[in-house]
Every structure is written in structure tokens, then in C-alpha cells.
Amino acid sequence: MKKKLTVPLIDQTDRWPTGCESVSAVMVLKYLGIDISVDRFIQDFLPKRPMYLTKSAALVGDVCIGTGPDPDEYFAGDPYSEAAFGCYPGVIVKACNAVFKSFGAPLRAVDVTGAGAEVYRRSIDNGMPVIYWATLxxxxxxYGPKWQIAGTGRTLTWHSREHCLVLTGYDDENNLFFFNDPWDHHGEIAVSQALCEKRHLEQGGRAVLIEQIKKFV
Structure with a gap:
């Protein structure tokens, strides 16, 4: 089987160097007919907190670089900065659901981390793209660097090369997934399903789906 959705393209490179999650979310929001800019999404809806670094953010492995937020609660740093890190589905779910509430849209974002490719295919079949974590x-x-999560005493190991894209379709005959890649003017790309799934798992199998909210009268 093969299916591909036409989702608006936005490139992050020049303005939002670490904003792949926000840019991917806004591509999906625009596909859904919600007129919102990436800047407004970041400034008004994205939960974010700063990093407090004691060592170079380029260091990896067991080096603890300072303190920062839990990336499933807040974006770590500033999406406008090359020195920021990123965020995980919990942040994008909160931001998207706040957008839906603000715009009165009968939709909700759901964290489907670990759901797997068959769930993503069903979403595409139903006309809904997927916000998908893989690698740059x-x-x-x-794996690394590490930082202490502020106020918790816990230490988090960041998975570097973290990247967020929009899964727009699949071609099972040729073993391909299709994406809108916001990085470096890549645009629409096709990647082998095996490679996608490998990198997706390296980033924890993280993904966000959008669902219609059914209202019963």
C-alpha cells in the first residue's frame, strides 16, 4: 500500500535552529487549517525553561553540563538559539492542546510514544500526519550530554542528534516513509522504513498524534 498527505512545508534553519519540534507541530496545525505562525506557537504556547550550563554543551557521554528542565515538561533552552537542546512529546502535546483550546478546534494531541509504525500508518490512512522523533x-x-533536572535531584541523559519531523506517508511496496523535514531546506524526503524505525527507537520511539474530539448530543 501507498499513501502520502500534502502537508505545508516550513524550514527551521535560518530562524529556529533548534525549533524542529515547534516547526513540525506548526506544519501539522497549518495542515489542519489553524492559522498560526511558528513564532506565535513558540512565544505563546510552547512551555520552555532555560538551561544553566557549567560546561560546553558540545560535550557528550557521562559529563554533566549543568541543570535544566525535564524535556517532557519544558523545552530545554530557546528554540531561537543554536545552543538549545529540544523537547519531547509531553511538551508538544501541551502546546498543541493549548492551541486547539485557543482556536476552538475540536481536536486533541496525544502522546503515542512506543505505539509503532502500524499506528502511524492508520493515522496517515485517516488523513492525519504524525509528529515523529528521529535523528538529524x-x-x-x-548519548549525552547529561544534566540535572532542576529541583528533582534526577539526572537526564540527552540523546544528541535529536530531531523532529512530520511523517506524511508511506510506500510499503518500496519500503519507504515520507517526511516533511524542517532542517536545512531538506523539504519532502523519502527514507527507508528500516532506517526510520531504527533512528526512531534510538530516540525512544517518541511520537504525537492528533485526534478528533467526538461530541455526543
Whole structure:
């Protein structure tokens, strides 16, 4: 089977160097007919907190670089900065649901981390793209650096090369997934399903789906 959705393209590179999650979310929101800019999404809806670094953010492995937020609660840093890190589905779910509430849209975002490719295919079949975590250019994930999550005493290991894209379709005959990739003017890309799933799992199998809210009278 094969299906591909036409989702508006936005490139993050020049203005939002670490804003792949927000840019991907806004591509999906625009596909759904919600007229919102990336800047407004980041400034008005995205939960974010700063990083307090004690060492270079380029260091990886067991080095603890300072303190920062839980990336499933807040974006770590500033999406306008190259020195920021990113966020996980919990943040994008909160931001998207706040957008839906503000715009009166009968939709909700759902964290479907670990759901797997069959769930994503069903979403595409139903006309809904998927906000999908993988790695930059589908290169191997790099584990580290670490930071202490402020106020908790816990230490988090960041999976570097983290990247967020929009899964727009699939071609099972040719073993491809289709994406809108916001990074470096890549635009619409096709990637082998095996490589996608490998990098997706390296980033924890993280994904967000959008669902219609059914109202019963």
C-alpha cells in the first residue's frame, strides 16, 4: 500500500535552529487549517525553561553540563538559539492542546510514544500526519550530554542528534516513509522504513498524534 498527505512545508534553519519540534507541530496545525505562525506557537504556547550550563554543551557521554528542565515538561533552552537542546512529546502535546483550546478546534494531541509504525500508518490512512522523533539526517544517535533536572535531584541523559519531523506517508511496496523535514531546506524526503524505525527507537520511539474530539448530543 501507498499513501502520502500534502502537508505545508516550513524550514527551521535560518530562524529556529533548534525549533524542529515547534516547526513540525506548526506544519501539522497549518495542515489542519489553524492559522498560526511558528513564532506565535513558540512565544505563546510552547512551555520552555532555560538551561544553566557549567560546561560546553558540545560535550557528550557521562559529563554533566549543568541543570535544566525535564524535556517532557519544558523545552530545554530557546528554540531561537543554536545552543538549545529540544523537547519531547509531553511538551508538544501541551502546546498543541493549548492551541486547539485557543482556536476552538475540536481536536486533541496525544502522546503515542512506543505505539509503532502500524499506528502511524492508520493515522496517515485517516488523513492525519504524525509528529515523529528521529535523528538529524537519520544519523546514529549520540548519548549525552547529561544534566540535572532542576529541583528533582534526577539526572537526564540527552540523546544528541535529536530531531523532529512530520511523517506524511508511506510506500510499503518500496519500503519507504515520507517526511516533511524542517532542517536545512531538506523539504519532502523519502527514507527507508528500516532506517526510520531504527533512528526512531534510538530516540525512544517518541511520537504525537492528533485526534478528533467526538461530541455526543
Amino acid at each position: 539526517c537519520f544519523e546514529p544517535a549520540v
